Amino acid sequence: MNRCSGEKGLTMNNKCSKKMDSIARKSVIVRKTKETEIRLSLNIDGTGESRISTGVGFFDHMLESFAKHGQFDLTISCIGDIHVDFHHTVEDVGIVLGQAYAKCLENKVGIKRYGFSFTPMDEAMAEVQAEISSGINTIDKDQWIQTVLDVSGRPFLVFNADFSLLTVGDFPTELVEEFFRAFAMNAMVTLHINVPYGKNTHHIIEAIFKGVARALSEAARIEGSVLLSTKGIL
Numbered sequence: 001m002n003r004c005s006g007e008k009g010l011t012m013n014n015k016c017s018k019k020m021d022s023i024a025r026k027s028v029i030v031r032k033t034k035e036t037e038i039r040l041s042l043n044i045d046g047t048g049e050s051r052i053s054t055g056v057g058f059f060d061h062m063l064e065s066f067a068k069h070g071q072f073d074l075t076i077s078c079i080g081d082i083h084v085d086f087h088h089t090v091e092d093v094g095i096v097l098g099q100a101y102a103k104c105l106e107n108k109v110g111i112k113r114y115g116f117s118f119t120p121m122d123e124a125m126a127e128v129q130a131e132i133s134s135g136i137n138t139i140d141k142d143q144w145i146q147t148v149l150d151v152s153g154r155p156f157l158v159f160n161a162d163f164s165l166l167t168v169g170d171f172p173t174e175l176v177e178e179f180f181r182a183f184a185m186n187a188m189v190t191l192h193i194n195v196p197y198g199k200n201t202h203h204i205i206e207a208i209f210k211g212v213a214r215a216l217s218e219a220a221r222i223e224g225s226v227l228l229s230t231k232g233i234l
């Protein structure tokens, strides 16, 4: 995965990211529990290509929008216990997507750190603020999952959105907040999601997914060469 590492300061070859970091910002996470089995790959410097299969149609649609508007390349295959309900599948995909995003950002030098978006969709509007709040700069790959879960960071979710429908299709709208909480905690991101107005539940949720993706994409953007932290660590 790190085929371009060790080339800092040298002329980048064709295989290196066009976004100037010498390390490809990609990750693959496989997670299996008694409730879900997930394989997810993420390239945060992608083009919005996605292949999503969670068994939950509306959720797939939202994740495809997420990939497209964040310009992430994202593949997700999840086999979950959707005969029970969709809760485990949605929450666990949030966990793994969060871990993948954090892993893509192991090296935070030069990233913008903050991202903001206003995303209208017809009558609905989502405002999102994201901060890549904490994590580790240099970590042992084998210990990565353990370390990121143990680190005392400051991930947080603020979620202010009301849905007039309890379900969209057969997707329970209360799972939107569950998904983004799972994401934020595992991505080590402070995420504020506010929906000041909107009527159609499908539109509101889609605006949120697009808006979060846009804010995360901006926060991860490399635009400098310094680590934006007075603590010296992010």
Ligand SMILES: [Mn+2]
Binding pocket: 061, 202, 206
């Ligand atoms: Mn739609």
